[in-house]
Amino acid sequence: MDHFPLSWGRPRNDAVDLYSTYPVNERQRHGPKNDAFTDGVQHTQQPIVTGTSVLAIKYKDGIMMAADCLASYGSLARFKDISRLHSVGQYTLIGAGGDMSDFQYLQHLLDDLMIEEYTSEDGHKLGPDEIYHYLSQVMYARRSKMNPLWNSLLVGGFKDGKSFVGYVDLLGTTYTASTLATGYGAYIAQPLLRRAVEGRETTMTEEEARAIIQECMKVLFYRDARSLNKFQIATVTERGVQIGDAISSETEWSFAEKIRGYGSQTQ
Amino acid sequence: MALAQPLYADQHRPIQHQFNPYAENGGTILAIAGKDFSVIAGDTRQTEGYSIQTRYAPKVFKLTDRAVLAVNGFQADCSTFVKKVKQRIEWYRHAHSKQMPLKAIARMIQGMLYGKRFFPYYTYNILGGIEEDGTGAVYSFDPVGSYEREACRAAGAASSLIQPFLDNQIYFKNQTPAPGAAPFEPGNLPMDTVLSIVIDSFTSATERHIEVGDGLEMFVVVAPGRDVAGVQSLGAEELPALTPEGERIFVLRRDLKKD
Amino acid sequence: MFRNTYDSDNTVFSPQGRLHQVEYALEAVKQGSAAVGMRSKTHAVLLALKRSSGELASYQQKMFRIDDHVGIAIAGLTSDARVLSNFMRQQAMASKMTFNRPVPVNRLVSAIADRAQVNTQEYGRRPYGVGLLVIGQDQSGPHLYEFSPAGNSYEYYAMSIGARSQSAKTYLEKHFELFENASLEDLIRHGLHALRETLQQDKELTIHNTSIGILGPAGVNEQANIASLGKEGVFRILEGEVIQPYLDSMQPKEVPAPVTSVAAAAAAAAAAGAPAAPAAEAPAEEMPGGLPDDDVNMG
Numbered sequence: 001m002d003h004f005p006l007s008w009g010r011p012r013n014d015a016v017d018l019y020s021t022y023p024v025n026e027r028q029r030h031g032p033k034n035d036a037f038t039d040g041v042q043h044t045q046q047p048i049v050t051g052t053s054v055l056a057i058k059y060k061d062g063i064m065m066a067a068d069c070l071a072s073y074g075s076l077a078r079f080k081d082i083s084r085l086h087s088v089g090q091y092t093l094i095g096a097g098g099d100m101s102d103f104q105y106l107q108h109l110l111d112d113l114m115i116e117e118y119t120s121e122d123g124h125k126l127g128p129d130e131i132y133h134y135l136s137q138v139m140y141a142r143r144s145k146m147n148p149l150w151n152s153l154l155v156g157g158f159k160d161g162k163s164f165v166g167y168v169d170l171l172g173t174t175y176t177a178s179t180l181a182t183g184y185g186a187y188i189a190q191p192l193l194r195r196a197v198e199g200r201e202t203t204m205t206e207e208e209a210r211a212i213i214q215e216c217m218k219v220l221f222y223r224d225a226r227s228l229n230k231f232q233i234a235t236v237t238e239r240g241v242q243i244g245d246a247i248s249s250e251t252e253w254s255f256a257e258k259i260r261g262y263g264s265q266t267q
Numbered sequence: 268m269a270l271a272q273p274l275y276a277d278q279h280r281p282i283q284h285q286f287n288p289y290a291e292n293g294g295t296i297l298a299i300a301g302k303d304f305s306v307i308a309g310d311t312r313q314t315e316g317y318s319i320q321t322r323y324a325p326k327v328f329k330l331t332d333r334a335v336l337a338v339n340g341f342q343a344d345c346s347t348f349v350k351k352v353k354q355r356i357e358w359y360r361h362a363h364s365k366q367m368p369l370k371a372i373a374r375m376i377q378g379m380l381y382g383k384r385f386f387p388y389y390t391y392n393i394l395g396g397i398e399e400d401g402t403g404a405v406y407s408f409d410p411v412g413s414y415e416r417e418a419c420r421a422a423g424a425a426s427s428l429i430q431p432f433l434d435n436q437i438y439f440k441n442q443t444p445a446p447g448a449a450p451f452e453p454g455n456l457p458m459d460t461v462l463s464i465v466i467d468s469f470t471s472a473t474e475r476h477i478e479v480g481d482g483l484e485m486f487v488v489v490a491p492g493r494d495v496a497g498v499q500s501l502g503a504e505e506l507p508a509l510t511p512e513g514e515r516i517f518v519l520r521r522d523l524k525k526d
Numbered sequence: 527m528f529r530n531t532y533d534s535d536n537t538v539f540s541p542q543g544r545l546h547q548v549e550y551a552l553e554a555v556k557q558g559s560a561a562v563g564m565r566s567k568t569h570a571v572l573l574a575l576k577r578s579s580g581e582l583a584s585y586q587q588k589m590f591r592i593d594d595h596v597g598i599a600i601a602g603l604t605s606d607a608r609v610l611s612n613f614m615r616q617q618a619m620a621s622k623m624t625f626n627r628p629v630p631v632n633r634l635v636s637a638i639a640d641r642a643q644v645n646t647q648e649y650g651r652r653p654y655g656v657g658l659l660v661i662g663q664d665q666s667g668p669h670l671y672e673f674s675p676a677g678n679s680y681e682y683y684a685m686s687i688g689a690r691s692q693s694a695k696t697y698l699e700k701h702f703e704l705f706e707n708a709s710l711e712d713l714i715r716h717g718l719h720a721l722r723e724t725l726q727q728d729k730e731l732t733i734h735n736t737s738i739g740i741l742g743p744a745g746v747n748e749q750a751n752i753a754s755l756g757k758e759g760v761f762r763i764l765e766g767e768v769i770q771p772y773l774d775s776m777q778p779k780e781v782p783a784p785v786t787s788v789a790a791a792a793a794a795a796a797a798a799g800a801p802a803a804p805a806a807e808a809p810a811e812e813m814p815g816g817l818p819d820d821d822v823n824m825g
Contacts, residue, residue: 002316045286136343140343140347143286143288143343144288144386146286146288148286148288167320171288171289171290171341171343172343172347173290173292173315173320173341173342173343174342174343174346175313175320175321175324175342176321177320177321177322177323186318187318190318
């Protein structure tokens with residue numbers, strides 16, 4: 001899964017629309033010209049308003065997740081105050097990259113599910129791993145109808161003393177690991193997260209977790225052209241889901257003056 | 268990296284956005300049958316493109332006390348397929364009050380794969396275990412269900428690296444018996460030899476293929492009554508059996524390089 | 527032949543506000559041989575009496591495994607029970623498929639109760655002719671439920687259904703306070719004592735006519751299977767030789783002094799200050815003409 005939601009679900013090829021300016025620039029059809037597999041029945045679909053990376057890690061008290069507040073329209077920073085983190089019941093949190101309308105559909109779907117569960121009033125509550133499993137069934141069912149929900153999602157949660165984080169995307173691909181990152185974060189943040197977290201999942205404090213997550217969000221803001229320096233950090237612990245207010249990182253741009261073609265230096 | 272100029276013909280025809288419902292998630296699986304045992308193995312790395320998604324995503328699953336299935340290809344199809352196979356096996360148990368025999372599972376898998384012939388599961392399956400006659404067996408499948416019983420098979424990302432090695436070591440291809448020695452007979456190697464061949468296959472594939480590595484899981488299915496001291500001494504974990512005193516399944520885990 | 531003007535159609539109430547078809551369905555449950563269910567803090571067990579239609583025939587199936595965490599015992603029409611157990615197995619698998627969670631037992635029982643209720647209200651249908659005892663395990667521990675064709679389901683500490691189940695119930699009511707902290711072996715022994723109460727005069731429990739279903743950690747007689755049962759103790763049905771140790775653990779029944787008539791027995795009991803004999807207590811249990819002991823449709 002690369003950092004251009006537009007090329008998700010397509011044969012890998014970076015020769016076209018390299019800077020992902022769609023829908024401002026229409027994206028061309030690419031891939032093998034006479035590939036029998038891809039020339040079958042086709043549904044036209046593409047993401048329109050998109051979110052970028054989501055990060056999630058396990059730490060001592062539970063899990064931490066972060067996503068910025070931007071929803072882009074191609075290369076246009078269209079909506080700058082949206083939340084891409086959403087709680088599902090008391091124990092679970094989901095974060096979404098990719099198409100924001102598909103994500104809103106999923107929010108409704110999961111909210112309906114939780115209402116249905118609540119009304120049974122028998123004390124059985126869905127845990128994060130169960131919601132993750134349900135979500136991946138939904139994603140896989142839609143891809144199998146050739147009508148995918150164009151997202152890559154992280155699910156995180158904490159229930160009965162156990163932390164959980166999982167990844168699922170528009171193809172229904174799933175995996176779990178102690179650190180997860182979608183989109184551009186998979187290239188930029190994942191190595192930093194792995195170095196900081198692996199082997200320390202049960203000892204890392206909330207402060208340490210927050211520090212590495214903030215660091216990654218800053219690096220992503222420096223490097224990802226579809227990101228925003230305004231992001232939310234959420235935790236799921238014994239105390240339940242807590243989604244923080246939008247915050248920013250201190251950034252430093254004086255070096256930019258010295259970059260040819262960016263600052264005053266033109267030649 | 269230059270932006271490729273679209274062809275004139277491409278610019279003047281309607282734009283088609285196709286959705287490709289498949290991905291390729293790397294990794295490799297293999298299985299080797301012995302006289303009264305069967306070894307089914309897979310690495311635990313899951314990739315997409317050049318990214319390692321996770322270092323631990325199991326590809327080998329216990330189905331019954333005598334059957335183990337390894338799956339490789341597109342992860343979403345793989346996990347769906349394994350779940351459906353397990354469900355069919357559970358219905359078999361409900362209906363017949365016994366566990367499904369290996370060759371019946373093999374035929375069932377061919378039916379399930381071929382049932383999606385025109386929107387295939389992008390999965391390569393290798394089924395290993397013990398037949399009702401007590402012999403070790405390996406069945407290999409292509410994504411649309413064609414299958415056969417073999418002495419060994421490798422599939423997945425590094426299959427083209429491992430299969431020729433197995434052809435040589437298991438089927439004795441390009442080897443000639445010493446003058447006066449008995450002719451080679453594939454499928455009769457002792458368990459410790461088979462296990463070293465499996466481990467060597469994966470360490471070598473890890474060296475040469477970027478999508479293989481991280482961890483190795485080897486399931487050893489053993490016929491009833493066979494001596495298991497060998498596999499136990501290697502530190503294998505035994506999986507609980509539904510029916511005691513029948514076949515036994517052990518899991519051996521080894522690290523592979525993570526780079 | 528009608529017993530009542532209002533009993534030919536389950537969608538019509540009698541003037542007394544009764545649904546006769548539903549009540550007849552409840553009678554079908556009583557035609558089946560008895561099943562007993564009970565639970566402790568750690569275990570839930572089912573015990574059932576199997577009938578055989580004769581020396582040459584096999585014994586009927588009284589218990590079904592639904593999933594690792596759910597099992598049922600039946601009384602009534604076996605064929606209806608198979609429809610219901612199939613539905614329950616589907617529900618259990620659907621829950622595993624969509625949420626990867628074992629289906630909550632109460633929801634499973636509610637689902638079949640809802641199905642049964644539809645059959646008591648819609649034209650052209652008939653109620654199920656079978657009652658179930660359902661044992662299951664979830665986060666809140668072991669449970670026992672009764673399902674009846676009327677569309678009801680209730681949770682119990684101990685329960686019995688089927689022919690002469692009132693006698694077993696009387697035993698259970700007398701002893702149920704001991705069940706909560708009982709060991710698996712004690713629980714089964716009480717269950718066998720209760721089941722024994724439902725037997726006809728000259729019959730006794732044998733390894734051939736008794737089924738035992740268990741949920742919960744392995745007991746002292748199951749140490750050989752401890753690995754396959756797992757920590758939670760998956761549902762298993764014991765039949766044949768393996769139940770001998772449990773039968774051996776039973777205490778001999780207190781036999782009242784031989785008397786010639788029921789009335790005399792009751793009088794003797796009253797004189798001894800003991801409760802009346804079970805047979806005299808539940809006269810309404812049996813169908814007129816006595817039980818068809820070899821009805822193959824009735825499990």
